[in-house]
Amino acid sequence: MTQLNEFAHSFVAHALPKTPTGIDGFDDLTLGGLPSGRPSLFCGAAGCGKTLFAMTFLVNGAVRFGEHGVFMSFEERAPDLAANVVSLGYDVERLVAEKKLIIDHVHIERAEIEEIGEYDLEGLFVRLGHAIDTVGAKRVVLDTIEALFSGFADTTILRAELRRLFAWLKDRGVTAIITGERGDGQLTRYGIEEYVSDCVILLDNRVQEQVSTRRLRVVKYRGSAHGTNEYPFLIDDEGVSVLPITSAGLSHAVSPEPVPTGVAGLDQMLGLGGYYRGSSVLISGLAGTGKSTFGASFADAACERGERCLYFAFEESPDQVMRNMLSVGIDLKRHVAAGMLRFEAARPSLYGFEMHLARMNRDIERFEPSILVVDPISAFRGPSAEIHATLIRLADICKTKGITTLFTSLSGSKEMMTESERSVSSLMDTWVSLTDVEANGERNRVLYLLKSRGMNHSNQLREFRLTNDGVILIDAYIGPEGVMTGSARLAQEARERDAGVARQQETERLRRELARKRAATERQIAELRAAIEVEEAEIAMLIEQEENRETVLGADREAIATKRGAIR
């Protein structure tokens, strides 16, 4: 939309003056509203919201833009008209009392009128002119002027007069809405689009697969750029709003900042400490694997940080979600009470996709959340192309606004991707797959990151448990027999522990053996040493005896020589 607006601004200098309708989205797609001072034609089949559109244009004019209006009704009486729009929150009677609005009911009963000779519709001009002058009207609605065709026999006169009427409206400088009933092969039953050639809007209420969607298209807007697609629009207790979903393109700014997931273990697995801000996250899984719990954890963490979170619940009522989440220690009620969290719950079958998107877009614009949880997208049933188109637009809206969006999706079975999953897989920046492992008479939950763009994320399968303190991730045992979870994992861990103890004992034994051997060896060494010492001692003694004997022998010889007298 911003792009459209920028585009519009570049033309502002020589653009047509426009009159805002005050209808959300409509002014965006027509780049300002209806052409000022010109008649515009709103056509469509019965019950497509022409009258409400026109009335909204007048009421907004009177209340918000200070432009008074005249509603000339050819079908409904004034009190009926006023009563019909009370449900939209419009107090038409008060506006009439304040002279901001005039409702003139033109009643033509063909049976009461005889046509004799020439006539014209000057009476209508006089009435309209008088009403415009009375309240100083800038806006006029003629609903549905084609009713005149059933009131008068001479259509030649009628056509000429209508042509004159539209020219006259232009001269008066009022911005007019003329409504027309859709005809066969042409926009209106009597082809009055021929005369109102400046701006033609087509309204449509189509029923597809038993779900009706209101759509609007700008067929023609002379002298102005405009959105050319069919846009869904809503009529509810907040009035009329159009959803001009232009594809946001792929030019949105990205943030390197992580948003914590609310599950500590998952933050770790993502490497970065969370999802990227403004990214789209898909949590897919089988029934009962805890998808909503991941969504709620994410929402809880966001609210805890002081960020606003919008939660679209398509399967459970808000109260049910809050009660269930309490069982895993997530208290969402306090966030709702604090205004940080808002639930919007609706059955998917309540509206068509377009309508859901319109509603979601409006809620996003009003609440301005930084976190969005859509739980679950698999609740949408229908042609995959349509689901894809809807989700791609929702994802684009969120990305443009920097909203981190978490979608949950129910998988049909382990092998098959569901229709909605397949169609959105390429849209998602991070995809967490939850699955369960059945073994040994129990079922355990396991998650892994199927993908996470731009992150050095973990490739591991991790078991997780939903505890009283939220989601807790546990290292999964991955061994030769595959992934073991739950008690099998515990048993395996016990076995491993036992084996460890045994190994430790063996080591101890070896260590003791070694010590013993060493001691024995040392003892032997000591013995040998002792033996050698004994031997040494003996040898030393023998040597000493020998030496002594030598000395004694020498002395003996000397004594003998002396005795013989040889020494003097």
Added chain:
Amino acid sequence: MMDENDQPEVDFTEDPTLEHNLRLYVAGQTPKSLGAIANLKRICEEHLAGRYTIEVVDLLVTPQLAAGDQIVALPTLVRRLPPPLKRIIGNLADAERVLVGLDIKPKATVTK
């Protein structure tokens, strides 16, 4: 054209004392307006002499009266009395049909 033949039979043994109160709406002094006024006066003089009143309302002067009588086309002749209320639009050029429209003549006599 009009499907006169479908209309219920009316008793045309008209009370000659019946007062006719007619109002003719016009806008300004256009040829169509003046023609209608002249035509109406002539018809009334011929057929309702002495027992009719004609009120000409110029909506350019009193536009607020247009909504009250549900005026869309001009000129419009409204028969306020006798009841029921009748409306005839056009410049009243065909006197015979005006008389039928005002229940002064039975429609069987109309030559188409």
